[in-house]
Amino acid sequence: MSVFPPIRRDRVIAQLPQCFRKEAALHSKEDFNNKVKTACQEQRTGTVGRFKISKVIVVGDLAVGKTCLINRFCKDTFDKNYKATIGVDFEMERFEVLGFVSRSQLDTAGQERFKCIASTYYRGAQVVIIAFDLTDVASLDHTRQWLEDALKENDPTGVQLFIVGTKKDLSSPAQYAQIEQDALKIAQEMSAEYWAVSSLTGENVKEFFFRVASLAFEMNVLAELEKSGSRQIGDVVRINSNSSNLYNTSKKKQSSCCQ
Numbered sequence: 591m592s593v594f595p596p597i598r599r600d601r602v603i604a605q606l607p608q609c610f611r612k613e614a615a616l617h618s619k620e621d622f623n624n625k626v627k628t629a630c631q632e633q634r635t636g637t638v639g640r641f642k643i644s645k646v647i648v649v650g651d652l653a654v655g656k657t658c659l660i661n662r663f664c665k666d667t668f669d670k671n672y673k674a675t676i677g678v679d680f681e682m683e684r685f686e687v688l689g690f691v692s693r694s695q696l697d698t699a700g701q702e703r704f705k706c707i708a709s710t711y712y713r714g715a716q717v718v719i720i721a722f723d724l725t726d727v728a729s730l731d732h733t734r735q736w737l738e739d740a741l742k743e744n745d746p747t748g749v750q751l752f753i754v755g756t757k758k759d760l761s762s763p764a765q766y767a768q769i770e771q772d773a774l775k776i777a778q779e780m781s782a783e784y785w786a787v788s789s790l791t792g793e794n795v796k797e798f799f800f801r802v803a804s805l806a807f808e809m810n811v812l813a814e815l816e817k818s819g820s821r822q823i824g825d826v827v828r829i830n831s832n833s834s835n836l837y838n839t840s841k842k843k844q845s846s847c848c849q
């Protein structure tokens with residue numbers, strides 16, 4: 591019997607969520623990789639084992655909406671009052687992907703003390719999400735610097751990169767069309783996948799995080815297959831199909847090392 595609570599029903603992913611724009615996608619295939627699907631179908635996972643946790647970090651300029659993005663997805667809440675992030679906030683989310691558990695830790699850090707925690711924060715990230723404000727071109731320009739910083743601590747080939755425009759509700763269609771052109775160009779330069787979201791309305795938020803979780807899962811399984819010569823998938827665990835799917839995330843705050 592699993593010691594973990596069941597996965598929430600609204601965190602079940604049976605098909606690969608599609609990219610937002612084909613011009614700037616990590617890949618634009620319609621379905622999960624065949625090797626991954628076969629391995630999952632054949633349940634080459636043993637029974638209960640250790641879960642791999644994908645570390646997902648969200649970076650970007652001050653007040654672009656990083657915390658709101660995480661809160662909209664994890665808690666379905668939105669706060670219009672700005673409270674600067676102090677230290678590091680993180681949420682743990684569990685998904686069921688192709689019948690297997692996949693866990694993601696979503697981190698965002700405040701700018702105030704960011705410099706002294708940066709290397710610890712970035713290290714080991716599997717997914718880097720660089721957020722910018724769709725109504726603030728400067729925040730888009732700064733994504734290059736955020737990328738450079740994130741890659742100082744990580745092997746670029748092992749990191750999945752996303753550029754996310756936030757506050758879509760605040761930009762007019764004309765404004766949006768203009769900034770999207772620039773964002774697509776930058777995303778292509780960086781080999782990143784581009785998305786545009788609104789945490790206020792919730793537009794594209796769930797789709798975005800499902801895409802992130804799915805691509806991270808796909809990468810983990812492929813890496814595991816490569817490592818074990820296709821013998822077994824060690825870091826993913828088969829869901830007990832009889833379990834009911836009720837599970838709530840909990841938010842915890844950590845203080846930074848500099849407090």
Ligand SMILES: Nc1nc2c(ncn2[C@@H]2O[C@H](COP(=O)(O)OP(=O)(O)OP(=O)(O)O)[C@@H](O)[C@H]2O)c(=O)[nH]1
Pocket residue numbers: 651652653654655656657658659669670671672673674675698699700701756757758759760787788789790791
């Ligand atoms: N209209 C609108 N406002 C948003 C949206 N997302 C965030 N905001 C507002 O933008 C401000 C900053 O949001 P946060 O999520 O706290 O920004 P942050 O990037 O986490 O801030 P720091 O971590 O302190 O850098 C808040 O006042 C939010 O209400 C959005 O999608 N639409």
